Amino acid sequence: MLKDITLGQFFPGDTLVHRLDARTKLIWLLLYIVALFQAKSWWSYGLVIAVTVLCMAVSRISPKNIFKGLKPMLFIIVLTGLLNIFYTTGTPILPGWIVTWEGIGRAVAMILRITLLIAGTFLLTYTTSPIALTDGLEKLLTPLKKLHVPVHEMTIMMSMALRFIPTLIEETDKIMSAQKARGADFETGRLIDRARALLPILVPLFVSAFRRADELAVAMESRCYHGGEGRTRMKQMKLQSIDYLALIFGLVFLAAVIVLRHFGL
Amino acid sequence: MPELRIEALTHVYSAGTPFQKTAIENIDLTIPQGQMVGLLGHTGSGKSTFIQHLNALLQPSSGRVLCDGKDINADKYSRRDVKWQVGLVFQYPEYQLFEETVYKDIAFGPKNHKLSDKEIDERVREAAHFVGVDEALFERSPLELSGGQKRRVAIAGVIAMRPGVLILDEPTAGLDPAGCRQILDNIMDYREKTGSTVILVSHNMDDAARLAERLIVFDHGHVAMDGTPEQVFAEPEKLVSIGLNVPQPSAIAMALRQRGVPLEGSIYTHGQLLRAVLRAKEASAC
Incomplete structure (x- = not known):
């Protein structure tokens, strides 16, 4: 069922990682990604993996959930791996083969890189509620307001989109069940048949999405929503000492990876 | 006409995650053919989960659902076939309408059944007639009808499959x-x-009392009460403690009893209430 899609789903909890400020975690993810792309040697990959596993352990997110989230990306991961295996020149593993040792090495590195990238991102979304995430993003992007970037509007759009993903999934589920109850078949048939079978889902889904958007606009307006100007928050975000510690840890981690790269390790 | 047997049915949502929730647990029920069943229970009592098992939209975590003695989840074909025997009309079914015309939308079910055009036509007209949708509306878009009309078109879409069990x-x-x-x-x-x-899920006790031959009350994923309206409404206090309303006459009878008026029997219709009050009055006059 559609409910099993875990893409960016929040798992409530009360661990150290859950308690960190959303801004800290966003910056952390940024540092993590930079570190990941700086990693070149197996040593540095090992370090990144160690840090990822550590974060997973601290946040008590089971690897099973991470792998479940990786499933939709499996195709891209495998494809990247295959392309790297076949299109890298170097010493063939057997004389006359296209597959080279370098190719295998690169394929493994690319697969690791993508997997870790997704795992890191999932760690953020699994441990941070969407609301906190967009609030954090808005706070982080505040300086851009000076350049007349509509930061508030962008983040409120984002939080609304995030807010309505589960609703729409639920709605899709419901419509699908209703059409299945009328004998609709989404699983068999040729590609064209299956694409056509989606119509009975998409039409009602769009109709209800527009209705919802309309209702939401009216609801917001009747509560005097007028954009970000002069808006106050119920939950004030404050960085705690653990946030600073986490950030320092992140910087040390990035520095370590860069140093490893510098020494060619 | 099928008989439904439900054996030790349990359904757990999101098993193995922090969101794990047992929606229904160990349900045993037999619903003989032709019975008019009222299914009661407040929000989250598991009744929606339960009815989705009856036409194999949901698969049980454990337990079985038998339709005429055959396990409906035996394989993918039986899961498909049961949908022609057990028709399910969801809450707010008007949100599932999608075709360009009312006629086509009602014909969606029979068409999936690969019936001949002639038979589809026959069934669409029959179903529309049952729910009182005028044939003049057939070429209109279902989206421009009124709320009540939409609802009736959506119900016709299920009736057009001629289900032996209508939920x-x-x-x-x-x-x-x-x-x-x-x-x-x-x-x-x-x-x-x-x-x-017919299995009617309802919040409205007066409708349930008036129409059903048998009432099944769900509470926290279990069957809390099961019997004729007479038997179920004989214990209005239990219904109230589950968080349900009782039919108006039962509520009045309950209030009168609390004030010391000795009313006898199970009371859930206005007639019964009237007779009981008159009897009590006669008895006190003697």
């Missing part, structure tokens, strides 16, 4: 009283003419 989840939610009565009358009419089993 309706809150078919009257959000309709005005006249619309409610009309839809319930249409459903009773369908049952009378076809001899189908």
Whole structure:
């Protein structure tokens, strides 16, 4: 069922990682990604993996959930791996083969890189509620307001989109069940048949999405929503000492990876 | 006409995650053909989960659902076939309408059944007739109809499959009283003419008391009460403790009893209430 899609789903909890400020975690993810792309040697990959596993352990997110989230990306991961295996020149593993040792090495590195990238991102979304995430993003992007970037509007759009993903999934589920109850078949048939079978889902889904958007606009307006100007928050975000510690840890981690790269390790 | 047997049915949502929730647990029920069943229970009592098992939309975590003695989850074909025997009308079914015309939308079910055009036409007209949708509306877009009309078109879409068991989840939610009565009358009419089993999920106790032969009350994923309306409404206090309303006459009888008026028997219709009050009055006059 559609409910099993875990893409960016929040798992409530009360661990150290859950308690960190959303801004800290966003910056952390940024540092993590930079570190990941700086990693070149197996040593540095090992370090990144160690840090990822550590974060997973601290946040008590089971690897099973991470792998479940990786499933939709499996195709891209495998494809990247295959392309790297076949299109890298170097010493063939057997004389006359296209597959080279370098190719295998690169394929493994690319697969690791993508997997870790997704795992890191999932760690953020699994441990941070969407609301906190967009609030954090808005706070982080505040300086851009000076350049007349509509930061508030962008983040409120984002939080609304995030807010309505589960609703729409639920709605899709419901419509699908209703059409299945009328004998609709989404699983068999040729590609064209299956694409056509989606119509009975998409039409009602769009109709209800527009209705919802309309209702939401009216609801917001009747509560005097007028954009970000002069808006106050119920939950004030404050960085705690653990946030600073986490950030320092992140910087040390990035520095370590860069140093490893510098020494060619 | 099928008989439904439910054996030790349990369903757990999101098993193995922090969101794990047991929706229904160990349900055993037999629903003989032709019975008019009222399914009661407050939000989250598991009744919606339960009815989705009856036509194999949900697969049980454990337990079985038998339709005429055959396990409906035996394989993918039986899961498909059961949908022609057990028709399910969801809550707010008007949100599933999608075709360009009312006619095509009602024909969606029969068409999936790969029936001949002639038979589809016959069934669409029959189903529309049952729910009181005028044939003049056939070429209109279902999206431009009124709320009540949409609802009736959506119900016709399920009836057009001629299910031997018709399940309706809150078919009257959000309709005005006249619309409610009309839809319930249409459903009773369908049952009378076809001899189908009807399972009506409802919050409205007065409707349930008036229409059903048997009431099944769900509470926290279990069957809390099961019997004729007479038996179920004989314990109004239990219904109230589950968080349900009782029919108006039962509520009045309960209040009178609390004030010391000795009313006898199970009271859930206005007639019963009247007779009981008159009897009590006679008894006190002696």
